[in-house]
Amino acid sequence: MIYRYVPSLTALRTFESSARHMSFTKAAEELNVTQSAVSRQIRQLEDELGIRLFERVRQRLVLTEAGASYVLEVRKGLDQLKAATLNLLAYQGVGGELLLACLPTFGSRWLIPRLGRFTSQHPEINVNLVTRIEAFNFESEDIDAAIYFGDSNWPGTISDKLMGEEMIPVCSPNIFNDRQEIKKPEDLRHHTLLQLRSRPYAWQEWLKSKDTHDINPAAGPKFEQFHMIINAALTGLGVALLPAFLIKEELSQGLLVQLFEDSVRGRNAYYLVYPENKRGLPRLQTFRRWLLREASRHEMNYSPQSNNKLQNHPDI
Amino acid sequence: MIYRYVPSLTALRTFESSARHMSFTKAAEELNVTQSAVSRQIRQLEDELGIRLFERVRQRLVLTEAGASYVLEVRKGLDQLKAATLNLLAYQGVGGELLLACLPTFGSRWLIPRLGRFTSQHPEINVNLVTRIEAFNFESEDIDAAIYFGDSNWPGTISDKLMGEEMIPVCSPNIFNDRQEIKKPEDLRHHTLLQLRSRPYAWQEWLKSKDTHDINPAAGPKFEQFHMIINAALTGLGVALLPAFLIKEELSQGLLVQLFEDSVRGRNAYYLVYPENKRGLPRLQTFRRWLLREASRHEMNYSPQSNNKLQNHPDI
DNA sequence: AAACATCATTCATTAAACTCATGACTTCTT
DNA sequence: AAGAAGTCATGAGTTTAATGAATGATGTTT
Numbered sequence: 001m002i003y004r005y006v007p008s009l010t011a012l013r014t015f016e017s018s019a020r021h022m023s024f025t026k027a028a029e030e031l032n033v034t035q036s037a038v039s040r041q042i043r044q045l046e047d048e049l050g051i052r053l054f055e056r057v058r059q060r061l062v063l064t065e066a067g068a069s070y071v072l073e074v075r076k077g078l079d080q081l082k083a084a085t086l087n088l089l090a091y092q093g094v095g096g097e098l099l100l101a102c103l104p105t106f107g108s109r110w111l112i113p114r115l116g117r118f119t120s121q122h123p124e125i126n127v128n129l130v131t132r133i134e135a136f137n138f139e140s141e142d143i144d145a146a147i148y149f150g151d152s153n154w155p156g157t158i159s160d161k162l163m164g165e166e167m168i169p170v171c172s173p174n175i176f177n178d179r180q181e182i183k184k185p186e187d188l189r190h191h192t193l194l195q196l197r198s199r200p201y202a203w204q205e206w207l208k209s210k211d212t213h214d215i216n217p218a219a220g221p222k223f224e225q226f227h228m229i230i231n232a233a234l235t236g237l238g239v240a241l242l243p244a245f246l247i248k249e250e251l252s253q254g255l256l257v258q259l260f261e262d263s264v265r266g267r268n269a270y271y272l273v274y275p276e277n278k279r280g281l282p283r284l285q286t287f288r289r290w291l292l293r294e295a296s297r298h299e300m301n302y303s304p305q306s307n308n309k310l311q312n313h314p315d316i
Numbered sequence: 317m318i319y320r321y322v323p324s325l326t327a328l329r330t331f332e333s334s335a336r337h338m339s340f341t342k343a344a345e346e347l348n349v350t351q352s353a354v355s356r357q358i359r360q361l362e363d364e365l366g367i368r369l370f371e372r373v374r375q376r377l378v379l380t381e382a383g384a385s386y387v388l389e390v391r392k393g394l395d396q397l398k399a400a401t402l403n404l405l406a407y408q409g410v411g412g413e414l415l416l417a418c419l420p421t422f423g424s425r426w427l428i429p430r431l432g433r434f435t436s437q438h439p440e441i442n443v444n445l446v447t448r449i450e451a452f453n454f455e456s457e458d459i460d461a462a463i464y465f466g467d468s469n470w471p472g473t474i475s476d477k478l479m480g481e482e483m484i485p486v487c488s489p490n491i492f493n494d495r496q497e498i499k500k501p502e503d504l505r506h507h508t509l510l511q512l513r514s515r516p517y518a519w520q521e522w523l524k525s526k527d528t529h530d531i532n533p534a535a536g537p538k539f540e541q542f543h544m545i546i547n548a549a550l551t552g553l554g555v556a557l558l559p560a561f562l563i564k565e566e567l568s569q570g571l572l573v574q575l576f577e578d579s580v581r582g583r584n585a586y587y588l589v590y591p592e593n594k595r596g597l598p599r600l601q602t603f604r605r606w607l608l609r610e611a612s613r614h615e616m617n618y619s620p621q622s623n624n625k626l627q628n629h630p631d632i
Numbered sequence: 633a634a635a636c637a638t639c640a641t642t643c644a645t646t647a648a649a650c651t652c653a654t655g656a657c658t659t660c661t662t
Numbered sequence: 663a664a665g666a667a668g669t670c671a672t673g674a675g676t677t678t679a680a681t682g683a684a685t686g687a688t689g690t691t692t
Contacts, residue, residue, distance in 0.1 A: 066409020093382020
């Protein structure tokens with residue numbers, strides 16, 4: 001944590017420029033100093049590191065292997081510091097960019113419709129969305145926070161539960177009306193169960209909760225994403241088990257019908273996750289407060305019997 | 317490209333330490349200077365940036381919003397420079413780590429079996445493999461180079477063609493012997509065509525090259541990765557269209573049989589790709605030279621009629 | 633109320649970075 | 663082939679930046 005072995009930025013900047021121009025003289029021009037100053041900086045840097053960065057071959061400079069590797073890494077570091085500083089100057093410290101990873105269907109059907117409210121409340125914060133289906137690494141990806149689905153163990157991060165998920169079986173009204181009636185779970189035997197690849201145990205859990213054991217829960221076409229399985233259900237390909245809140249529109253317009261009245265609450269949930277070292281990022285905390293409020297409002301609508309989730313977050 | 321707006325390393329280091337301890341006195345201890353020096357460094361940094369980083373509220377320090385955001389970014393930059401320097405000192409500039417992204421099946425069946433030779437020739441270079449199925453961004457991912465399949469337009473990068481791909485239809489010997497004989501492409505009508513999700517047009521291209529038009533090229537179960545479709549073919553689920561070199565073992569052991577003698581060469585190929593700014597990285601160039609040689613040797617085995625690909629790379 | 637913190641400030645000192653002038657060598661030009 | 667022009671290196675001196683010591687101002691703890 002202590003940056004003892006980092007050479008001075010003057011030295012690194014001088015080295016970077018020299019390597020880019022392959023000339024101390026040109027570097028000196030660019031940096032508005034004399035060639036002598038550049039020559040000395042490089043030499044001192046080399047002495048300090050104990051490694052030659054340039055070979056001086058007949059009045060010409062050639063990067064050594066060490067120098068060639070080092071300059072690439074140094075450039076990354078300087079770029080980062082430059083970007084940080086320019087960003088600070090641009091936004092004057094308030095607001096700024098927030099890069100959020102999000103599941104695609106959750107993003108398009110839940111988050112984005114609400115995001116306008118956040119933006120108007122906090123015009124200084126610029127939320128950028130990127131979709132991720134699989135888990136990723138905060139270390140290597142530069143994402144500020146993520147909304148994902150699962151349970152809350154993700155080491156090195158802080159998770160806030162947003163909402164659970166009510167799974168309901170739905171199908172197109174054509175299926176519901178035209179063919180065999182579906183009155184009890186067993187009647188699903190004669191229908192195609194649409195499968196979501198990221199939730200392989202969805203039907204199994206649901207059927208078990210209904211004490212229905214003689215239906216193969218894994219048979220049926222598999223889909224990658226929610227929006228694909230929603231489309232499949234809309235076109236009458238079969239029965240899908242979907243979170244109620246993602247198909248609110250389709251249900252209210254009668255494009256999909258719910259097959260049984262009661263819903264099943266899965267054990268997994270949606271979480272906001274962010275790395276521990278971003279705990280102190282003001283714009284992230286602002287977003288978090290807003291998101292938790294929206295989620296708790298959502299929970300109250302979708303499961304009035306459950307506790308008000310605001311109680312879980314006394315700090316908002 | 318010129319790092320004019322980057323404050324001095326001393327200032328940034330002092331700021332980082334102060335923010336971590338939330339105390340100028342403690343930071344001074346850590347940095348082995350007096351509290352006075354720290355106080356003035358911070359003030360000067362604030363003046364230079366024109367933004368307050370700490371609020372001094374009743375002899376206590378509190379980070380401003382600006383300071384809280386800035387310190388996170390500054391820390392990243394300093395970490396990068398520290399890592400770069402320690403790396404340089406550790407490896408003394410020769411060799412080092414090389415992070416390579418690779419398609420999973422290509423990695424396990426082609427690259428890894430050969431990688432031992434590279435490692436023994438170049439023990440100073442440490443090749444780390446990571447698998448990627450989809451395209452990614454060199455900017456955000458910190459990967460040195462990638463082996464991918466496709467055509468060679470990937471902006472901002474340099475590509476070297478490694479090898480083409482001979483697609484051959486194969487199936488389990490059970491299918492081949494027990495059921496209807498397969499003598500000509502039309503006979504495939506009665507068989508299941510196994511599909512690979514990343515090559516949706518594979519069968520279509522192949523059937524077209526055989527002038528066979530009355531078979532639906534897209535029907536059949538879809539698989540995510542080569543190793544899955546290989547397993548499916550092994551267990552007799554259907555006929556798969558696979559690159560010959562990936563199933564060398566299975567063919568020679570008789571676990572899979574090739575259905576027709578001639579092979580079809582796809583228009584896509586395997587490429588080594590790396591970002592332009594890594595052109596000068598010595599360990600990458602070393603790896604590249606070795607890889608191109610291995611690939612050309614491979615090409616000579618798998619397509620004796622094709623040109624010796626070494627001619628395409630006069631610089632090795 | 634006294635003792636002990638903390639950050640801020642002034643003045644003198646030390647260390648780092650730089651310029652100038654010049655030398656040694658190489659490459660280009662005529 | 664010789665001179666001009668360019669390159670990096672270096673010694674001596676100057677300028678600039680960073681620091682230390684002492685002290686002040688303000689708040690906290692006992």
